[in-house]
Amino acid sequence: xxxxxxKAFEFADTQVFRRAALPxxxxxxxxxxxxxxxxxxxxxxxxxxxxxxVMLKKTSVARNVMGPRIxxxxxxxxxxxMPMFMFVAFALGFLxxxxxxxxxxxxxxxxxxxxxxxxxxxxxxxxxxxAMLVLARVGTANVIELGTARAMGEVEAxxxxxxxxxHYLIVPRVWGMMAGVFSLTVYxxxxxxxxxxxxxFLQDVPxxxxxxxxxxxxxxxxxxxxxxxxxxxxxGFFIAIVTCYHGLAQPLRLEEVSRVAVRAVTQGVIxxxxxxxxxxxxxxxx
Amino acid sequence: MNENQNPAAIExxxxxxxxxxxxxxxxxxxxxxxxxxxEFWVIAGQQHSGKSDFLKMTAGLMAPVKGSYRLFGNETRxxxxxxxxxxxxxxxxxEGGQLFHHLTLGENVALPLQYHHNLSAGAAAREVQSLLDLxxxxxxxxxxxxxxxxxxxxxxxxARALVLKPDVLLLDNPFRGLGARHLQWWLRFLDRLWxxxxxxxxxxxxxxxxxxxxxxxxxxxxADRKFALLRDKKLIxxxxxxxxEATNDPVVKELLAMPVGATM
Numbered sequence: 001x002x003x004x005x006x007k008a009f010e011f012a013d014t015q016v017f018r019r020a021a022l023p024x025x026x027x028x029x030x031x032x033x034x035x036x037x038x039x040x041x042x043x044x045x046x047x048x049x050x051x052x053x054v055m056l057k058k059t060s061v062a063r064n065v066m067g068p069r070i071x072x073x074x075x076x077x078x079x080x081x082m083p084m085f086m087f088v089a090f091a092l093g094f095l096x097x098x099x100x101x102x103x104x105x106x107x108x109x110x111x112x113x114x115x116x117x118x119x120x121x122x123x124x125x126x127x128x129x130x131a132m133l134v135l136a137r138v139g140t141a142n143v144i145e146l147g148t149a150r151a152m153g154e155v156e157a158x159x160x161x162x163x164x165x166x167h168y169l170i171v172p173r174v175w176g177m178m179a180g181v182f183s184l185t186v187y188x189x190x191x192x193x194x195x196x197x198x199x200x201f202l203q204d205v206p207x208x209x210x211x212x213x214x215x216x217x218x219x220x221x222x223x224x225x226x227x228x229x230x231x232x233x234x235x236g237f238f239i240a241i242v243t244c245y246h247g248l249a250q251p252l253r254l255e256e257v258s259r260v261a262v263r264a265v266t267q268g269v270i271x272x273x274x275x276x277x278x279x280x281x282x283x284x285x286x
Numbered sequence: 287m288n289e290n291q292n293p294a295a296i297e298x299x300x301x302x303x304x305x306x307x308x309x310x311x312x313x314x315x316x317x318x319x320x321x322x323x324x325e326f327w328v329i330a331g332q333q334h335s336g337k338s339d340f341l342k343m344t345a346g347l348m349a350p351v352k353g354s355y356r357l358f359g360n361e362t363r364x365x366x367x368x369x370x371x372x373x374x375x376x377x378x379x380x381e382g383g384q385l386f387h388h389l390t391l392g393e394n395v396a397l398p399l400q401y402h403h404n405l406s407a408g409a410a411a412r413e414v415q416s417l418l419d420l421x422x423x424x425x426x427x428x429x430x431x432x433x434x435x436x437x438x439x440x441x442x443x444x445a446r447a448l449v450l451k452p453d454v455l456l457l458d459n460p461f462r463g464l465g466a467r468h469l470q471w472w473l474r475f476l477d478r479l480w481x482x483x484x485x486x487x488x489x490x491x492x493x494x495x496x497x498x499x500x501x502x503x504x505x506x507x508x509a510d511r512k513f514a515l516l517r518d519k520k521l522i523x524x525x526x527x528x529x530x531e532a533t534n535d536p537v538v539k540e541l542l543a544m545p546v547g548a549t550m
Contacts, residue, residue: 062401064409145388153384156306160345160378161398161446162370168401 040267047245048238051174054166066172073176077138077236078183085184088133089191097121097192098199105205113207114215117193122224123283126189127181128276131235134181135268139243142173143264146247147257155248170244178236185232223286231279235272242268293359295454295492296321296344301353303336303343312351314340317521319514323453324490326480326509330500330530330541331516337496338381340516341458344494345378358453374402377452381459383443385431391442392418392427399449414449420485421445422471437468448479451486455479457495461502473505500530501543515541 023029097117104110146169149155158165197212246264247257296319303314313336321327331337343350349363356362357372365373385394396414399405418424421441431439440460447455457476461469476495482488497503500513506527513524517537524530530538 062404064404064406065397065400149387152387153380153382154386156342156347157380157384157386159347159365160376160380161401161450162365162373163398163401164367 043249044241044245044267047249048241051166051170051241051244054164055171055174058164058167058171061167066167069168069172070175073172074179075176077134077173077176077180081134081137081180081184082187084133084137085130085188086191088129089188090195092121092125092129092188092192093195093197094199096125097196098203101196101200101207102203102205105200105207110205110207110211111215113212114217114219117196117216118219118224121192121196122189122220122228123279124276126192127185127228127231127235128272130181130185130188130232131239131272132269134177134184134236135239135243135265135272138177138180139239139268140261140265142240142243143247143261144257146244147260148254150248150250151254151257165248169248170240173244174237174240177240178233181236181239182229182232185228223283227279227282227286231275234275238271238275239268242271294320294356295323295325295358296494297354297356297359298350299354301343301355302351303340304348304351305336305339306342306348310351313519314516314521315519317353319521319523321454321492321494323492326476326493326511327495327514328500328503328511329494329496329514329516329521330524330538331496331498332537332540333498335516336519337498337516338458340521341378341456341494341496345376345456346373347378374450375453377447377450377455379440379443379447379455379457379460381462382436383431383439385439385442385446387431390428390430391423391434391438394431394442395423395445395449398446402450416485417445417449437464440464441468441471444475448486451489452491454492454494457493459496459498461497461499469502473502477506477509498541499543500538500541503527 023032097120100116100120101110101113104113104116149169155165155169158168193216197207197209200207200212201209243264246260246267250260298317298319301314301317301319302312303317305311305313317340329337329340339348342348343355346357346362346365346369354361358375360369360372362369362372385391386397389397392414393407395417396407396410399410399413400407403410415424415427418427421444423438423441423445426434426438426442431442434442444457444460460476461472464472476493479486479491480493482490496516509527511527513527513530515522515524515535515538517535524533524538530542
């Protein structure tokens, strides 16, 4: 309850530093930025651990309330974004994959098609693009909703009712984001690979559908499936943590909510890129 | 068991209270105060005198800066998971309601019941409906707070605080901004609740309410309520309504909307 939240921002009340006047010397400014960065990392880390703890400890608490809340968040971060993702998948297929296929066909390198597609779409573009779009569409809404709820005293009201705000507000969003990013990535990859071939077919590239999909399946290994699942779940988890942390764990005034939303999205992008880099290392090592 | 043998519902010794934003900045100091089970206390004070922070500390939403706070005989600072049963014996009505804006009024009232008893919306419906009927809120059950007038939001907040049938009800400035009809309803309802409402099985409820306008409470002059004043960071017990009327304290006179020096 309050102790959970207090732990997350007691050590990382960055608003004190952000509201302070700008220092005169560059070195002081640099020092402040560095200090803020360390506080943010500490706060995010603490918040992630607290959320994980609550997720594990309270799996059986208030299931009749939490079940519909989680389903609602999965619908918001997944099902509701399906039309947009279908459009993006077809656009990605036409713009990137179709051109890659026809370029490879022109230089007679169609045998590399499978591995190129797997690296570009399955490993990188699919998960990262999905994460960015979910961050933009749902992550910003998280910060604004939670920031407003906090500024309007709704979080205090939950505590007064003996309801853990991390359990009631954060856990469903984390499950929703993890399920949403994973499912949408799968749809995006399937849609992009399909529409990519359609574009290549329209350009008379000499490649049968059978050959195209055979190359793709041969280029895919069990590791791709395992790491794709892990990566997308990690993206979903950390997008939810970063956006919820900025919305909930910081004591906000109403006028600060929009500024904090921008900061949360920026940090969300950076966190996703860092996770992506980590998975590239894993691919290289494995 | 004799009620006198029960521990005090609320007991404070040397308590200092900070603010929600900065707990190191004290707004009330050195409070020595006891609320016996079944008592009704009204804490009066001007705006920004620290009434809300004092009540939030009493509700365990923040720890006292110093001193000893015992709730139902147990030393309390803030509530963790282990203290959940004690927490649920307290109901809190925020000033302005602080309802959840993503839920309808009916869902707001149902949430604590569903969450703590793991009930589906259908299973909690009968209990919630009876409370909504009691508060005359049934026609607004499916409306979200943004579309409801403030008077009704305050009633919904009361229903939400009562749904778990608490032993102690804390009300932060509940009469503020109410229209005449709603004010009369609140005064009557709280009186019935305190004396033992049939809805709660006739059980007497301990209450603490804050106010910045004592003139609202003139109709309560014959009841055995206790009054205290928050002034200059101190909680000053005043006694009964007669003592409130009799005092020459200029702040009390102001809260009674009377000119200083006048008597009632």
